[in-house]
Amino acid sequence: MAQQIEKVGVLGAGLMGHGIAQVAAQAGYEVVLREVDEATLAKGVGKIEKQLARAVEKGKSSQQDADAVRGRIKETIHYRDLADCDLVIEAITENLALKLEMWKEIDEIVKPEAVFATNTSSLAVIDQAAVTGRPGQFVGLHYFNPAQVMKLVEVVRCVTTGDEAFDTALEFARSEGKLAIPTKDKAGFIVNRLLVPYMLDAIRAYEEGVGSVGEIDEAMKAGAGHPMGPLTLADFVGLDTLGSICDVLFEEFRERRFARPPLLRKILSAGWFGRKTGIGFYDYSGESPVENPGI
Numbered sequence: 001m002a003q004q005i006e007k008v009g010v011l012g013a014g015l016m017g018h019g020i021a022q023v024a025a026q027a028g029y030e031v032v033l034r035e036v037d038e039a040t041l042a043k044g045v046g047k048i049e050k051q052l053a054r055a056v057e058k059g060k061s062s063q064q065d066a067d068a069v070r071g072r073i074k075e076t077i078h079y080r081d082l083a084d085c086d087l088v089i090e091a092i093t094e095n096l097a098l099k100l101e102m103w104k105e106i107d108e109i110v111k112p113e114a115v116f117a118t119n120t121s122s123l124a125v126i127d128q129a130a131v132t133g134r135p136g137q138f139v140g141l142h143y144f145n146p147a148q149v150m151k152l153v154e155v156v157r158c159v160t161t162g163d164e165a166f167d168t169a170l171e172f173a174r175s176e177g178k179l180a181i182p183t184k185d186k187a188g189f190i191v192n193r194l195l196v197p198y199m200l201d202a203i204r205a206y207e208e209g210v211g212s213v214g215e216i217d218e219a220m221k222a223g224a225g226h227p228m229g230p231l232t233l234a235d236f237v238g239l240d241t242l243g244s245i246c247d248v249l250f251e252e253f254r255e256r257r258f259a260r261p262p263l264l265r266k267i268l269s270a271g272w273f274g275r276k277t278g279i280g281f282y283d284y285s286g287e288s289p290v291e292n293p294g295i
């Protein structure tokens, strides 16, 4: 039996958190969005407002609906405003120590029957569940970037997750119009476990001279029907993020397919993190991306 959810707390208004908050508000939930300071909070809320305004401009939403969605999101920098949330989803920085510190604090504040969820891409869900007083009410809700657009949410059951909390999370993701796929608390879950070695292999293929950056991408688009090539995808995910995820997966499984290729290490030392820094496998400074001549 799923629990009734009316109010959702979202921690973090970064790349993922602002999208997760917007999706929940669009599905009719009251949302409390918490950030560490006013400036970061305003930046995240600004992104939501921009998305809502764009939907109105494009005729995808009425002004009235956009205003109602915005009205359902209350922003705060105080944990205490999350006290009466039925579900709390964290999308804070991918750092276990930070996440544990945060859960310990809000576990004392949020009502005991509420369900807690982490959006982590690579950390074990149980490690976070175990520091709370409610390990049976702890799940993973793994959204994809951008959360407003991507259909999938992986719903992760860790060893302590109870049936009620798991059903609540599944039902919640479905109520947002998402495709909720249940999975186990294994590093990388389904998508990153398969996608990360694929992107790393594309980097190794380039290192071995199988093709140029553009040739590898074009080949996978035309030959496998993928909407974007693996090296473009790596730039889009963020090469720093790819590096951290593959390190966690390698640490967990000790398999070569998850190991950081030497070229990725060098690219990261150069500070080329992909689209977010304007340069990665491609240089995005011009009208259209060109292969990075330094690679």
Ligand SMILES: NC(=O)c1ccc[n+]([C@@H]2O[C@H](COP(=O)([O-])OP(=O)(O)OC[C@H]3O[C@@H](n4cnc5c(N)ncnc54)[C@H](O)[C@@H]3O)[C@@H](O)[C@H]2O)c1
Residues within 6 Å of the ligand: 011, 012, 013, 014, 015, 016, 017, 034, 035, 036, 040, 090, 091, 092, 093, 094, 095, 098, 102, 119, 120, 121, 122, 142, 143, 144, 145, 237, 241
């Ligand atoms: N980037 C992706 O493609 C992606 C996809 C799926 C899941 N994730 C996961 O989502 C989480 C967030 O990733 P992101 O890319 O949005 O990171 P981000 O750096 O864009 O945002 C993280 C935000 O969390 C805030 N924050 C830190 N501590 C906080 C706290 N105690 N309370 C409230 N806010 C706090 C930071 O100020 C920052 O704005 C990570 O666990 C990551 O693994 C990321």
